[in-house]
Amino acid sequence: MTKPSLGRILKTLVIGEARSPSDRHIFHKLSLVAFFAWIGLGADGLSSSCYGPPEAFLALGQHYHLGIFVAIGTALTVFIISESYSQIIELFPSGGGGYLVASKLLSPNVGMVSGCALLIDYVLTISISIASGADAIFSMLPPSYHQYKLTAAALGVVLLLVMNLRGVRESVMPLVPIFLIFIISHVFAIVYAIVVNVPNYSATVASTVSDIHSAGGELGILATVMLVMRAYSMGAGTYTGIEAVSNGLPILREPRVRTAKRTMMYMATSLAFMATGLMVAYILYNLHQAQIDQPTKTLNAILFEHVVQGWGRGGKVLVWLALISEGAILLVAAQTGFLDGPRVLSNMALDRWFPGRFAVLSDRLVTQNGIVLMGLAAILVVIFTGGSVGMLVVLYSINVFITFALSQLGMVRHWWLVRQSEPKWGRRLFINGIGLVLTVSILTFVASLKFREGGWVTLVITGSLIAVAVMTRRHYRSVGKQLRRLDDLVTVAESSAPMLPDGSPDPKYNRHARTAVLLVSGFNGLGLHTMFTVIRQFGECFRGFVFLHVGLVDAGNFKGVEEVEHLRQRTEAELDKYVEFCRRNGYYAERYFSLGVDLVSEVNNVAPQILDRFPQATFFGGQLVFREESIWTRLLHNYAVFAIQRKFYHQGIPFVILPIRV
16 A cells, blocks of 8 residues: 655645545535524625625715615615525525526526626625725734734635635534624624613604705705615625525535525525614714724724723623624635635536636535635735725625626516416516616616726626636637537447347457557547547457546536436446447457546556456547647646556556547
């Protein structure tokens, strides 16, 4: 047994032991119940109370009493969007995020736009959550420490990246205490602020009425409405994260739809209470002037100081505890970007909008490449914006409402098309219709308000990602079109008459015969082309063939025990076709298969079994060869056969790569 390398030992210590996709209990071990899903997926929305309500409140300026209307509108919006997404969950029980909904109900191209917008939004989710968390924590420290805030934010992203490489449950479980402390401390602050200010309610109501009249007199009715709408739109970051449950259905415990709807209920109720309660608390404590006097502190930090005023040392401890939990919950909120961003990316990779490597799973059964990409992109955003929450808020929330609007449009179209067969189509159409009007309105306001302030940067980046997706898809289609000419070989192989006459004995196994071992990926033109090339180049040298197929478990089929079993059955059926074709044409043939997430390691594991039975075996693998190799072709295509060849050469195993020119 070979001794593991230092790199392998370190990887195991940091990331953990490899997991087997063949384990029938693996999905139960990895899935989340509603409570933990609320923490992992709902923290994004809940944590937005650290920057959504404050941004909305401060946007009102001296007319902050109008915040009560923003608070009511926020709560209604949360419940409407969450209910409309509950219908998406029912219609797409295996996962129905904005990308899949728009792709299936509108068109693949519209779905691609929705997916690209969502990917940028998830990168910004990680960035703004980490930056806001750093702000909350450094609010408690002397100004001299603020120079380290950007470094701390980048390290926070790296920490979450490593946790997510370990797995879904491993990344969520350590965050439970943080989440609960945040909930308890903030609910306490809101309830306390409301209860202790009961004697001042009449004065607050009078001030609100007076503020409405003064705003109307100074600005005019239309301008006052626009002021409220602007504040409402500036707090639009509050609604991001509601879509996370529909994207994250594959990681939820069975029955997934019921778990998802329960998670959505937890999320909507907690978010509506938190966002509305904090806005009311700001108004009750008149925090507008306090923010002006203490610009280096967050609005929530000032609120907690007002709540515990006169409590002495115990009050300071509570403030510290609340703000630390606030900084930590923002770290937790970035988790949504790491959970759902790579999942959207893998779905788009499976549809050939992005390189296929983003659908590949690591040995911890996570989409490692997507997680690393999301983390690195978030670090770059944090660095280029200097970790400024104000700047990130401008970039944030435009994209998520693009996805919201397209998802609602797709659902409205769906209910209209099935109105003859769906008894409750009217009610369902109404819910998604309201969601459509609401999200389009918010998108219009957010885009128009934020465009000149820097929101155009988000749209330019999203547009660039769309261009990359279009070029990637065009390349894959071009290659696929050229490879389809090889599919004629499948027709020939299936329809050709046997070379051996009826009644001829099957070719016999000969341990010492020279045998060609072919790596195939299904009964297709590529595999047959490789086999015919071996016969043409080596003549009668090989009278026996072994076909090795590794059924790769990726994000597309790692959705349940049934999906993995179906992959196994499909793999065996494809190999049987090769064996049958060879035997009826006078060649001895056998098949070997394996299921796993890494082609190189699985081939290396099966090779000793084949060599034990066929000592004179030579391995063959086909490789696409382009007229002009480039970074682009290397990024978009699999060059695993070269890695297999290197590994085999070190073991003294002959491996021949046969070119397939494109």
